[in-house]
Amino acid sequence: MHDATPTPLSVAASGPLTGTAPVPGDKSISHRSLMLSALAVGTSRVTGLLEGEDVLATAAAMRAMGAVIERGGDGMWTIDGVGVGGLLQPATALEMGNSGTSTRLLMGLVSSHAITATFTGDASLSKRPMGRVIEPLSRMGAEFTASPGGRLPLMLRGIVPAVPIDYTLPVASAQVKSAILLAGLNTPGITRVVEPVPTRDHSERMLTGFGAKLTVEETPAGRVIELHGEAELQPQTIIVPGDPSSAAFPVVAALLVPGSHVTITNVGLNPTRAALFDVLRAMGGDITFENRREVGGEPVADLVVRASTLTGIDVDPAVAPAMIDEFPVLFVAAALAQGRTVTRGLEELRVKESDRITTMAEGLRAIGARVEETEDGLIIDGTGGDLLPGGGTVEAKLDHRIAMSFVVAGLVSRDPVTIDDMAPVATSFPTFTTLLRGLGASL
Numbered sequence: 001m002h003d004a005t006p007t008p009l010s011v012a013a014s015g016p017l018t019g020t021a022p023v024p025g026d027k028s029i030s031h032r033s034l035m036l037s038a039l040a041v042g043t044s045r046v047t048g049l050l051e052g053e054d055v056l057a058t059a060a061a062m063r064a065m066g067a068v069i070e071r072g073g074d075g076m077w078t079i080d081g082v083g084v085g086g087l088l089q090p091a092t093a094l095e096m097g098n099s100g101t102s103t104r105l106l107m108g109l110v111s112s113h114a115i116t117a118t119f120t121g122d123a124s125l126s127k128r129p130m131g132r133v134i135e136p137l138s139r140m141g142a143e144f145t146a147s148p149g150g151r152l153p154l155m156l157r158g159i160v161p162a163v164p165i166d167y168t169l170p171v172a173s174a175q176v177k178s179a180i181l182l183a184g185l186n187t188p189g190i191t192r193v194v195e196p197v198p199t200r201d202h203s204e205r206m207l208t209g210f211g212a213k214l215t216v217e218e219t220p221a222g223r224v225i226e227l228h229g230e231a232e233l234q235p236q237t238i239i240v241p242g243d244p245s246s247a248a249f250p251v252v253a254a255l256l257v258p259g260s261h262v263t264i265t266n267v268g269l270n271p272t273r274a275a276l277f278d279v280l281r282a283m284g285g286d287i288t289f290e291n292r293r294e295v296g297g298e299p300v301a302d303l304v305v306r307a308s309t310l311t312g313i314d315v316d317p318a319v320a321p322a323m324i325d326e327f328p329v330l331f332v333a334a335a336l337a338q339g340r341t342v343t344r345g346l347e348e349l350r351v352k353e354s355d356r357i358t359t360m361a362e363g364l365r366a367i368g369a370r371v372e373e374t375e376d377g378l379i380i381d382g383t384g385g386d387l388l389p390g391g392g393t394v395e396a397k398l399d400h401r402i403a404m405s406f407v408v409a410g411l412v413s414r415d416p417v418t419i420d421d422m423a424p425v426a427t428s429f430p431t432f433t434t435l436l437r438g439l440g441a442s443l
């Protein structure tokens with residue numbers, strides 16, 4: 001998808017950011033709303049869907065397997081579902097682009113249908129480990145022929161009936177948890193997943209909303225999720241709240257650019273997602289939450305952010321799953337803070353769209369930040385609020401969050417920062433540069 005035609009961008013120091021902007025829909029919730037609507041019997045309606053490439057890859061795959069998915073002129077999506085067990089054999093390979101979530105969750109869905117599907121992805125996705133889903137889904141009876149190292153392209157042969165499993169997650173991964181639960185939808189009996197460390201719970205919330213019989217119990221061994229199979233899902237009307245992972249970029253930009261005062265509206269604050277804002281506040285960031293409400297079964301608020309002098313901290317590894325995609329931009333905040341920020345327990349960052357520990361360390365060094373890379377995190381000595389030297393070119397490595405993080409870094413650098421390729425940003429936040437320009441950033 002992004003293997004061709006790089007789109008570079010040079011970003012120079014900016015004047016204050018001001019004004020109000022809403023963030024686009026949550027990527028995780030958007031994927032799930034399409035998948036579950038496609039499995040309901042009848043017509044579901046979704047507003048606020050993130051229209052980024054990753055979500056559109058999910059939509060294309062669900063269409064290829066029989067769902068009728070349309071976007072109305074008013075931005076409302078309608079999905080005519082095929083019912084649990086009703087997915088059809090796709091005529092061509094399922095192209096997953098850059099999207100790990102589409103790939104792993106759809107592998108779960110296909111596993112318990114009588115479908116043989118080939119999954120392909122771009123250069124970044126083809127390096128990412130799929131063994132973590134192949135292993136539990138094989139136990140349920142699905143068969144896989146994967147590329148070396150358990151990677152894409154791979155072929156999956158689903159099975160009916162699949163076998164329910166009782167599975168303790170070996171990695172803290174909402175994608176693995178969700179893949180198993182989605183496979184469990186068309187599996188007789190109870191599929192049980194134990195997560196020793198809680199991860200984002202959008203699948204559990206939405207499965208319940210669609211009428212699946214699902215229980216969640218907190219136990220000494222962790223969260224135990226039980227799903228009763230052969231479920232019947234009822235069509236829903238869903239409003240997708242704004243994505244905290246996208247909000248992270250304008251929020252950090254406003255904290256760092258002197259004189260800024262912005263309001264970012266419609267920010268999802270599900271506790272399994274929102275730890276970045278707590279960490280930034282603990283660093284001294286002036287962030288207040290206004291107009292707290294519920295949207296689509298998820299807590300939401302408007303974030304009022306004022307430029308602040310941040311202080312480095314030791315980030316508790318226990319909060320990592322609740323801000324797993326926000327570390328790249330947190331590293332930028334740390335590079336401007338007073339003193340040292342230490343992060344640990346972030347091994348999972350090495351298997352995202354890029355190795356986000358090494359990519360961020362290399363990029364931050366290229367623009368003059370003081371960074372030490374460890375096995376499982378970064379140690380960063382900040383400037384104390386002074387501009388970074390800047391002047392370098394950073395490689396985004398087909399990783400949207402790396403590209404956006406260095407745009408934020410460029411806004412607080414003496415000499416312009418060049419990002420080699422902004423194209424991947426379209427996967428999760430197609431309106432990113434427009435939103436920042438609207439707040440006054442000189443991009």
Ligand SMILES: O=C(O)C1=C[C@@H](OP(=O)(O)O)[C@@H](O)[C@H](O)C1
Pocket residue numbers: 027028029101172173174175176178200324325348
């Ligand atoms: O379930 C999801 O929607 C996601 C889970 C996380 O991945 P892992 O499950 O690999 O941690 C996250 O990084 C990704 O952006 C979205």
Ligand SMILES: C=C(OP(=O)(O)O)C(=O)O
Pocket residue numbers: 027054098099100101102325352353401428
């Ligand atoms: C890791 C991410 O997404 P995915 O795994 O879906 O590619 C992300 O959006 O940061």
